[in-house]
Amino acid sequence: MNNYNFAFFDEGSKREIRRATLKAIALPGYQVPFASREMPIARGWGTGGLQLTLSLVGKNDRLKVIDQGSDESVNAVSIKKLVIGTTGIDETDKTGEATLIQSRHRIPEAELREDQILVLQVPIPEPLREIEPSEYATKRLHADKEYSGVWLMLFEQIMAHGSVATGADHPVLVHDRYVMAPSPIPRFDNPKLDHSQALILLGAGREKKIYAVPPYTKVVSLAFEDYPFEVERMAERQCRLCGAAGVYFDELFDEKTNEKYYQCNDVSYCLQTRISLS
Amino acid sequence: MSNPEEPVLVVKNLRKQFGSGCTNCLDLKEESLEGNYCPVCQTVYACRDISLELYPGEILGVVGESGSGKSTLMRCLYFDEAVTAGQGYIKDYKDGQKNIFTETSQQKRYIRNHVLGMVYQNPYQGLRMGFSSIGNIAEKLIAAGNRNVGYMTDRAAGLLEKVNIPIYRMLEAPGKFSGGMQQRVQIAKALSNNPPILFLDEVTTGLDLSVQAAVLDLIKIIQRELAISMLVVSHDLSVIRMLSERTIVMLGGKIIEQGLTDQILEDPQHPYTQQLVQSLL
Ligand SMILES: Nc1ncnc2c1ncn2[C@@H]1O[C@H](COP(=O)(O)OP(=O)(O)OP(=O)(O)O)[C@@H](O)[C@H]1O
Ligand SMILES: [Mg+2]
Ligand SMILES: [Zn+2]
Numbered sequence: 001m002n003n004y005n006f007a008f009f010d011e012g013s014k015r016e017i018r019r020a021t022l023k024a025i026a027l028p029g030y031q032v033p034f035a036s037r038e039m040p041i042a043r044g045w046g047t048g049g050l051q052l053t054l055s056l057v058g059k060n061d062r063l064k065v066i067d068q069g070s071d072e073s074v075n076a077v078s079i080k081k082l083v084i085g086t087t088g089i090d091e092t093d094k095t096g097e098a099t100l101i102q103s104r105h106r107i108p109e110a111e112l113r114e115d116q117i118l119v120l121q122v123p124i125p126e127p128l129r130e131i132e133p134s135e136y137a138t139k140r141l142h143a144d145k146e147y148s149g150v151w152l153m154l155f156e157q158i159m160a161h162g163s164v165a166t167g168a169d170h171p172v173l174v175h176d177r178y179v180m181a182p183s184p185i186p187r188f189d190n191p192k193l194d195h196s197q198a199l200i201l202l203g204a205g206r207e208k209k210i211y212a213v214p215p216y217t218k219v220v221s222l223a224f225e226d227y228p229f230e231v232e233r234m235a236e237r238q239c240r241l242c243g244a245a246g247v248y249f250d251e252l253f254d255e256k257t258n259e260k261y262y263q264c265n266d267v268s269y270c271l272q273t274r275i276s277l278s
Numbered sequence: 279m280s281n282p283e284e285p286v287l288v289v290k291n292l293r294k295q296f297g298s299g300c301t302n303c304l305d306l307k308e309e310s311l312e313g314n315y316c317p318v319c320q321t322v323y324a325c326r327d328i329s330l331e332l333y334p335g336e337i338l339g340v341v342g343e344s345g346s347g348k349s350t351l352m353r354c355l356y357f358d359e360a361v362t363a364g365q366g367y368i369k370d371y372k373d374g375q376k377n378i379f380t381e382t383s384q385q386k387r388y389i390r391n392h393v394l395g396m397v398y399q400n401p402y403q404g405l406r407m408g409f410s411s412i413g414n415i416a417e418k419l420i421a422a423g424n425r426n427v428g429y430m431t432d433r434a435a436g437l438l439e440k441v442n443i444p445i446y447r448m449l450e451a452p453g454k455f456s457g458g459m460q461q462r463v464q465i466a467k468a469l470s471n472n473p474p475i476l477f478l479d480e481v482t483t484g485l486d487l488s489v490q491a492a493v494l495d496l497i498k499i500i501q502r503e504l505a506i507s508m509l510v511v512s513h514d515l516s517v518i519r520m521l522s523e524r525t526i527v528m529l530g531g532k533i534i535e536q537g538l539t540d541q542i543l544e545d546p547q548h549p550y551t552q553q554l555v556q557s558l559l
Contacts, residue, residue: 131406144384148421152406155420156413158427159449224427 007054008086013037017055017210021201024212029174030142031125036208041078047205049102049121050079056117056201057083057100063091064098068105069248069265075104093268105168107189109247109269112198114215120183122204125211127171127181147179150222158227170229173220174213182219188231188248193219239264242273284369286507287332287355287475292364294350297321314347314531324350326531328364332475335505337497339522339539341515341554347531348511349399352479354379355509356396357386368393370474391421395468395506399480401460404467407453411438414452415467422471437466441496458489465496469504476500476508482517494520515558519543527551 007014020034039047057063065080067073071093079102080091092098095110102119112118128138131149141149150171157165164170168184172193182193183202193200193213200213213219223229238245240261247269249262264270303316306326310316314323324347332338340348353359355366366378370393378389395418398404405414415434416424424430438448441462447455452463461481468476478497482490494517500506510521518525518539525542527535527550534548546552 140383144387146384146387146421148417151420151425152409152413152417155416155427155430156409159410159413159431225425226428 004086006059006087007057008082009037009051009054014055017051020210021052021055021212024201024210025199025214027178028214028217029172029178029180029211031209031211033208034210036205039205040082043206044123045075046079046102046104046121048203048207048210049104049119049205050082050203051205052119052201052203052210053079053083053100053102054086056119057087057089059087059089061087061089061099062097063089064093064095064101064268065091066101066103066106066108066266066268069250070267072267094272095266095268096272105184105186106248106266107185107192107200109264109266110272111192112196114197116198118196118198118200120185120200120202122181122183122202122209123206124169125181125202125204125207125209127179142178145177147173150179151224154222154224158224164223164227164229171222173222175217175219179222180211180213180219186232186248187221187229188234190219190221190229191231195219237262239270239273242270242277244270244273283333284374285331285333286369287330287509288365288367288374289328289330289355290365290367292325292328292351292354292366293323293362294325294347294354294359295321295323295362311530314345323531325354325361328528328533330526330533330536332507332509334507335501336524337501337508337510337522339518339525340509340511340528341518341525342513342528343550344513346513346528348513348528349479350531351528352396352477352509352511356394356477357390368475387421391418391423392471393473393475395471395473395476397461397464397468397476397478397481399483399511401452401457401464404464405452405460408451410449411443411452411455411463412448414463415470418467418470433470434466437469438463440469441466442492456489458485458493461485461493462496465493465500469500469506472504474507476506478508478510480512481510483512483514490517497521515543515554519558527554 017034020032024032041047063083065076067076084091095108100117104121126138128141128149132138154164168186169181170187170190172180172182174180195216197215199215202211221229234249237249240263244264248265250265252261252263254261297320299321300319302310302318303321328351342348354361361379367374368378371389412434416430419430435448443462452460482493512518522539525539526533529550535551543555546555
């Protein structure tokens, strides 16, 4: 890939993305439009996150890419290939060693630090979209801080299921101002957004939006007074491989013993735990 | 209690035009317009300098032919449309000292969610047809700041009972209901946060006669029990006669006659009103 500029894009494109990013950091939770570019990866496969990563990456960065907790998925590998191939930087699976982490559907278990940036891939950035199809209308609703529609969706879930049943992407209020879609992370990861030490950037390629949770920002998961926010129940479970508890697990089924068992969803966390134990 | 003579809503010279106007129609002279319409620039003057007062606990009727500007007036008062000019004052908002039409959009939403209720001519405008009936009512309570599911379900259930929607249908979507039931869900929603002012636009139009009667009865009961002030719009004088003590007659975007409903029925002044009363007999 020698014909490309460092990090694939020309410098002007990178600067344009960085300007949108700076605006997003200045307005926590606010969706900033940007000129999403054509990529050698199809839109909807993490191009929003990838553009953020490419605009941010420097020669001394160490990159980690995860897809639903795994560093080895096809999608994660092809994103890594593109960034490494056009920059020559090092990659790592270890969360603690990475300076730049691009992720789909998870926030790593290991607590992130101030010197790290987490980039989340976002399919649908607009938390009001389901209730209001028009972009013009949702912009006005955000401007007026009118979020009844988001609350109504949570209310309807309680009416239908007896509890809030958002599988993922449970809406949050950022810095007491904007309601934000945290991307399809499990509810389990929502509390990690609150006062995160690392800068968290969210990018939606198809929808052409960038937004941010700056370090140490207050992030509250929306919940009614009498139906408090709850994460998926992970207590009383243990990883069969590393013995970890209190993390987000994949539920698996052993066909030989006919038993359910659990395994850390964050593969690199699981490996690290096993290494430190041995 | 405050002075019962003091109106809860005052509207002064409300104008709503669709189009920018031209040298032909700028003065709004009758000769330059065809009804509410400028033949030169195609501007529609849907409401022309409407002034009215709504008093505590009264039902004020607005009657007029199709296209006379009734719905536009209601939509302006509920902030669905921006007025072109004019003032509005609500006693329960900043003591009636602030022109509501020049408030910020956030404040307009506040007025809408806390002080007003609306029942639209078309239930598709007032309800989310795919959401539960109880959720439709909760939406108004949520908009007014409520965050307690238990309170909201109790309140919604009580209101649906009041408008005769059986409890076991509460979780159903109004999209599955008959027209009369949809109007009743709209009424329940409009009442949910005890607004002092309620707007009703053609609530009974399109319903068959027995259902019409039931909805009209319901409105009378609400007036008696809750002492809410209502602005009731209909093209049907018989509906207005049943509900309102005072009536405004609109034609071509203007008020052409107003007074006690009985007096208008007995002694209509304007030729259009005379024709309207004639057709009732
Ligand atoms: N968005 C719009 N753009 C242009 N003209 C409009 C618009 N909305 C309403 N009008 C015009 O304004 C006038 C008043 O319409 P409105 O709906 O207020 O009448 P109405 O008295 O409620 O009639 P109906 O009894 O049929 O409901 C009509 O001439 C209508 O065509
Ligand atoms: Mg109408
Ligand atoms: Zn004109």
